[in-house]
Amino acid sequence: MNARAAVVYVALALLAAAALVDPDSARADSSPPRARVGGGTFTTVLPPAKDIKATTVRAFEMDRVPVTNADFARFVAAHPEWRRDRVARVFADAGYLSHWPAPDAPAAGRGRQPVTHVSWFAANAYCESQGARLPTWYEWEMVGAASADKADARADPAWRQSILDWYAKPAAQQLPDVGRNAPNFYGIRDVHGLIWEWVLDLGSMMVSADNREQGDPSVSRFCGSGALSFEEKENYAMLMRIATLSSMQASYSSSTMGFRCAADAGGGP
């Protein structure tokens, strides 16, 4: 066998071996690679203050796909205090990881599905274990505004419709695997069309942007959507996100709420 033939033979052998590897564990690195998102200023649906409609986001990195069942199983193995049979109830409700047949592993073949049934506390702990954090709402909103070729496609009726079509579609029995949707402008997938996602500043979603309201003791607790001052009301998909996040407390879990991690650009949280 000459040298070239040997190289080809070895390459073919490697390919065959790779094909045999369980797709759930094919990625040695437990955290999916992140995409860099340059900072910028954009009009947000959640105004930072009365009369201020734009927000500025510093450059950050975001996971290209949501965290999967297999990713989360590795985390639980390394941090058994987050097993569903050991977690302190204050951090996760009874639904936490209830879709796994065992406390430490998802069902076979479900490893590449996005992990759901995870509380905000658990998502937070996962990202911290990766030296990262959850994305803020504004970071998420910025990435969520992108189509395949535009950083901000929110004014594009066709793009809006494509997102609304997802909401209109009945939920599949099984969540699809991550990464099936085409990458957006930033190279990030599944921002729309797969799951809801936790954000870092969950506790700020319901707060009125007008702090004068806090002075009146009789309305000291902000009440539901009455406190929200939405902009861009035609941006229904984003409002759905906010409504869903606002309805969740940090220990709640649901079959459609998952997450991905982010980090300040340049590494570190």
Added chain:
Amino acid sequence: MKRALLLVFTMCAIAAPLAARDSDPPASLYHLETALTNQDGTAHGLDVYRGHPVLVTLFYSSCQATCPLIVDTLRATERELSAAQRANLRVLMISIDPERDTPQALRELAQERHIDTARWTLARGDASTVRTVAALLNVQYRRLPSGEFSHSTVIALLSPQGEIQASSSTLGHADAALLAGLRK
């Protein structure tokens, strides 16, 4: 000597940051590992008053609107108690503004408001700690571009083991729900 003591104190705090104990009930907030620092610069956890009933609330010291009222409300609650109940009660106020609320700023507030730091603690933690504590207490807050914060007010009564026994958003007078819990 004082410095040496402080050093020993700090080292103990570093060696034992883990608040949770296996014996804590599942709903205890003391499962959370929390690194707080009080008005004297001493490190402690959320369970600094473990073994006592504790009123916990979030605030920030530069706040002009609600926060003076929070102290007033905590005091009004204390006044409704018997001397023995009052002596057993502890108060933990945690700042949502770690950038400005340094231990010194907290100390100044304690002096200004004549707060008895033997039974009350003003504390700060990093942004991540504050977020997690706020989530546990179900407090919503947001930093405004002006540097002020908009936040909901929650005063929670924790049991000696750290479970939320009652939670109140009443300001200006003692909440009957908190008093009922405290008188148990």
